[in-house]
Amino acid sequence: MSDFLEALERELVAATRRTYGAPATSAVPSAPVPRRLRRAIGAARNASLRTVVATGLLVGVTASAGAAGTVLTLRGSVISAPPKEDVRPEQTPIADTVRVSDLRAADPRAGAPPWTIRIAKGRTGYVCSTVGQVQGGRFGLVGLDGRFRTLDPGASDSCGSPAAERATLVGARVFAARSQRGVRTVVNGLAPSARSVTLTAGGRTRPLRLDPSGAFVAVLAGYPEDLALQVRLTLKDGRVQTESLGTGDPAVVVDPAGGPAWRVQGSMLSGDARSCVSFSWARTAPGAAQSPVVCGVLRPVDATGARRDGAFFAVRRLHGRADAADRRSYARGDWHGRPARTAVWGQVGDEVTSVVILGAPGGEHRVADPSRRPFLAVFPGTVDPRDLRVRITTRDGATTTSRGDTNLTTPPTP
Amino acid sequence: MRPSLQIGAVALAVGVTCGAVVAVALPDDSTPVARVRASTTTTAPSGPRATTQRSGRAGRPTPTPLKRVVAVPAAQPVGSLTPVRPTVVRRVVAARPEPTRSGAIHLRVRGTIRVEARVADPGGGPAWAVRVFDADRTFDEADGTTRTIGHNRCAQLGRIHRGRFGWLDGEGTFRPTRPSLFTSETVCGSRRPDVNSRPRAEVLRTTSGLRSAEPHLAATVLWGRLGPAAGDVDVRFGARRDATTAGPDGVVLRVGSPDLDPRTVSVTARYGRGTRVEAADPGGLAARLAVRAADPAGGMPYGLSAARGSGGAWCVGPVGRVVDGRSGTLNFRLGTFTEHTGRAFGCAGGARDGRAVPVQSSGGEDLGAEPMYAEGAPAPGRVARRTPPGLAWTAGQARADVRSLTFRTPSDVRTLNPAGPAHAFLVVYAGRFPAGSSELVATLRSGKEQRSPLFLDVR
Numbered sequence: 104m105s106d107f108l109e110a111l112e113r114e115l116v117a118a119t120r121r122t123y124g125a126p127a128t129s130a131v132p133s134a135p136v137p138r139r140l141r142r143a144i145g146a147a148r149n150a151s152l153r154t155v156v157a158t159g160l161l162v163g164v165t166a167s168a169g170a171a172g173t174v175l176t177l178r179g180s181v182i183s184a185p186p187k188e189d190v191r192p193e194q195t196p197i198a199d200t201v202r203v204s205d206l207r208a209a210d211p212r213a214g215a216p217p218w219t220i221r222i223a224k225g226r227t228g229y230v231c232s233t234v235g236q237v238q239g240g241r242f243g244l245v246g247l248d249g250r251f252r253t254l255d256p257g258a259s260d261s262c263g264s265p266a267a268e269r270a271t272l273v274g275a276r277v278f279a280a281r282s283q284r285g286v287r288t289v290v291n292g293l294a295p296s297a298r299s300v301t302l303t304a305g306g307r308t309r310p311l312r313l314d315p316s317g318a319f320v321a322v323l324a325g326y327p328e329d330l331a332l333q334v335r336l337t338l339k340d341g342r343v344q345t346e347s348l349g350t351g352d353p354a355v356v357v358d359p360a361g362g363p364a365w366r367v368q369g370s371m372l373s374g375d376a377r378s379c380v381s382f383s384w385a386r387t388a389p390g391a392a393q394s395p396v397v398c399g400v401l402r403p404v405d406a407t408g409a410r411r412d413g414a415f416f417a418v419r420r421l422h423g424r425a426d427a428a429d430r431r432s433y434a435r436g437d438w439h440g441r442p443a444r445t446a447v448w449g450q451v452g453d454e455v456t457s458v459v460i461l462g463a464p465g466g467e468h469r470v471a472d473p474s475r476r477p478f479l480a481v482f483p484g485t486v487d488p489r490d491l492r493v494r495i496t497t498r499d500g501a502t503t504t505s506r507g508d509t510n511l512t513t514p515p516t517p
Numbered sequence: 518m519r520p521s522l523q524i525g526a527v528a529l530a531v532g533v534t535c536g537a538v539v540a541v542a543l544p545d546d547s548t549p550v551a552r553v554r555a556s557t558t559t560t561a562p563s564g565p566r567a568t569t570q571r572s573g574r575a576g577r578p579t580p581t582p583l584k585r586v587v588a589v590p591a592a593q594p595v596g597s598l599t600p601v602r603p604t605v606v607r608r609v610v611a612a613r614p615e616p617t618r619s620g621a622i623h624l625r626v627r628g629t630i631r632v633e634a635r636v637a638d639p640g641g642g643p644a645w646a647v648r649v650f651d652a653d654r655t656f657d658e659a660d661g662t663t664r665t666i667g668h669n670r671c672a673q674l675g676r677i678h679r680g681r682f683g684w685l686d687g688e689g690t691f692r693p694t695r696p697s698l699f700t701s702e703t704v705c706g707s708r709r710p711d712v713n714s715r716p717r718a719e720v721l722r723t724t725s726g727l728r729s730a731e732p733h734l735a736a737t738v739l740w741g742r743l744g745p746a747a748g749d750v751d752v753r754f755g756a757r758r759d760a761t762t763a764g765p766d767g768v769v770l771r772v773g774s775p776d777l778d779p780r781t782v783s784v785t786a787r788y789g790r791g792t793r794v795e796a797a798d799p800g801g802l803a804a805r806l807a808v809r810a811a812d813p814a815g816g817m818p819y820g821l822s823a824a825r826g827s828g829g830a831w832c833v834g835p836v837g838r839v840v841d842g843r844s845g846t847l848n849f850r851l852g853t854f855t856e857h858t859g860r861a862f863g864c865a866g867g868a869r870d871g872r873a874v875p876v877q878s879s880g881g882e883d884l885g886a887e888p889m890y891a892e893g894a895p896a897p898g899r900v901a902r903r904t905p906p907g908l909a910w911t912a913g914q915a916r917a918d919v920r921s922l923t924f925r926t927p928s929d930v931r932t933l934n935p936a937g938p939a940h941a942f943l944v945v946y947a948g949r950f951p952a953g954s955s956e957l958v959a960t961l962r963s964g965k966e967q968r969s970p971l972f973l974d975v976r
Binding site for chain 1: 525529658808809810811812815818898899900901902903904905906907921923926927928929930931932933934936947948949951952953954960
């Protein structure tokens with residue numbers, strides 16, 4: 104390659120010398136052709152085939168690079184709106200009406216453009232909102248490739264009919280990332296009738312600023328369920344509106360160390376009396392930690408089997424990875440090398456009114472709404488399972504306290 | 518300025534101008550479609566040929582006599598049907614591996630594999646073929662052992678490119694295929710000559726340009742196996758009607774226009790003195806696209822089809838992807854499309870319980886409901902929009918007196934007006950909803966509201 108460049112350089116230098124050193128020929132008229140063009144034509148005539156080919160190549164490469172750059176700049180820098188036929192008129196904003204709020208919510212990563220909300224009027228009179236970032240005065244998004252692209256004014260996240268008695272728009276928009284740490288949840292909304300808005304995330308509550316139109320925005324790292332997100336709006340007439348954006352399902356449990364939330368789930372095989380329970384990340388992902396499946400029998404207390412009594416659960420510290428043989432067994436789980444956790448998981452019958460874990464850091468841990476559902480409590484891996492006790496109270500007021508795995512049977516083979 | 522710099526500047530200016538023209542004038546990612554359209558050469562259907570393959574090793578071909586097999590030509594004189602679109606092999610890659618997860622059902626071939634039907638592609642692509650073989654269906658247990666769950670005779674649909682049986686997907690990639698339930702369309706049934714009076718034929722459409730801005734349906738294919746004892750065969754394929762089968766196993770194979778109305782396709786046969794049985798059920802309802810919704814990841818739009826039920830009331834079908842204005846199940850891996858024509862999941866006309874939204878259903882990638890086969894679905898906007906993995910949708914049919922529907926989910930609030938004569942709706946969300954509460958609020962023309970919980974995830 105360097106030989107080629109050197110040869111090219113020599114040819115160019117030689118051509119230049121020939122151009123400036125060569126006398127004007129009679130074939131080239133002295134007027135009206137400009138002197139520079141005459142020189143260029145002269146150079147071309149005197150150039151060798153190699154020079155012509157090399158120049159042609161350079162011209163081609165330059166033109167192609169220019170074209171590619173222009174296409175990328177004009178097309179690649181805009182996130183366009185979906186085709187008109189794929190979006191209902193009620194969900195289509197009028198591009199001329201878009202207004203970017205003055206609110207700015209700093210991204211948890213230093214140096215990343217701040218987040219805000221863009222409001223527009225919809226084609227059928229609804230109000231539309233779009234979450235985005237602001238960079239250099241432009242409204243757009245930094246994509247997974249790290250490039251900032253502006254958002255077409257015709258694109259919007261959602262449009263809703265204006266409401267006086269509650270927030271017109273409210274939600275938690277999730278933005279993916281290459282790693283779990285980069286995931287962002289942008290809580291946003293438009294509530295002209297609100298006096299104040301508070302956001303509860305990760306157990307902490309903070310007020311959010313409302314702009315004059317009633318818009319609000321906040322950005323957090325992680326998924327809504329990881330943070331147990333909740334928004335509370337106090338309206339101007341004193342009423343309160345609470346929105347569960349990452350809470351509300353007793354089967355989803357927040358991780359004690361701020362990791363991905365957990366979901367417990369139960370299963371039964373047809374014709375088998377055993378109930379089985381396991382848990383994993385609430386959002387399925389490759390390499391998610393997966394607990395072992397634990398099973399037990401809840402005794403039917405009526406002929407239909409609709410009501411069942413009893414309790415079974417496991418109390419274990421989970422860590423490490425499954426070996427190759429275990430990976431084929433659905434019952435053994437695979438923690439996939441994720442940080443260790445100590446967990447209590449199982450299921451109780453209809454007569455149980457409360458399940459309380461004793462001995463955990465921070466005092467008693469009460470399981471929410473345990474009746475006849477799989478339940479789960481997760482603690483840091485530093486907690487010794489031998490220190491934990493499980494106190495179960497039934498409708499008749501009777502209390503039993505157990506330690507370690509209780510009433511487990513072997514899992515069935517599906 | 519030196520001449521070389523002048524030339525460079527002019528070249529740059531020309532390049533920038535051309536780039537600007539290209540950016541404005543041409544649709545995104547149009548190249549594959551353009552290439553497909555440019556390749557309009559078609560070959561005349563060739564006569565049927567017989568080939569034989571042996572499982573496991575290269576065997577000596579044993580010719581199998583074939584009856585006549587029909588390729589409906591591109592210029593089929595039925596109304597104004599679109600001709601079969603040209604399909605070309607852009608690349609040839611290795612066969613897909615069989616899935617190794619427990620629970621997967623595999624085929625263990627017994628004996629020879631016979632190509633019993635072969636027909637030229639009216640679009641000029643590789644020939645179509647159906648091969649037949651005996652196979653044990655096996656099931657991988659969780660403990661690593663393999664259990665045999667059936668002894669069947671199977672038929673596999675494929676294409677033949679340079680003498681190899683394989684599959685050509687919607688992007689022009691040809692892969693050799695094993696006898697398998699995963700690599701191309703395969704059906705397994707009884708080994709008995711009368712196939713237990715349960716013949717099986719299927720209608721599907723192929724696609725072209727699946728990753729382009731404008732994918733299209735390429736062809737309609739009818740194929741199946743009726744069994745050696747099938748008699749009084751009647752095959753309807755658009756305007757064409759005949760009794761032709763191929764090979765010793767009564768194979769049916771037809772290729773025609775992508776516009777062919779599935780209601781004009783049927784296969785029936787009789788076994789012994791029994792009654793006539795249907796092998797193909799392409800659906801009996803004249804479905805039309807009722808509502809469509811953009812893919813949050815910038816891919817192909819979603820759609821909900823609607824059709825009039827037997828009582829005249831409008832019914833809605835499953836949620837699917839939209840190709841050429843039709844809604845159906847799109848298998849991105851194989852590039853096949855099955856239009857939602859015959860199966861309605863709900864008809865609002867029959868509801869008498871006072872619900873404003875009598876038909877409502879939710880699904881998504883993680884819920885096991887349609888649209889499945891999302892593996893490999895193009896998502897050109899996922900990088901720019903940071904679209905989270907997963908997808909959730911809710912769809913259905915509202916009563917005629919419903920003015921608007923407001924979907925309040927943890928993600929956002931959206932208000933839609935039910936559309937068309939079916940009063941259908943379809944909302945598609947990026948990502949999943951593992952927690953949080955959702956609600957559907959129906960606002961009636963009277964101004965009253967009716968609220969109901971929305972379930973958008975596994976709970």
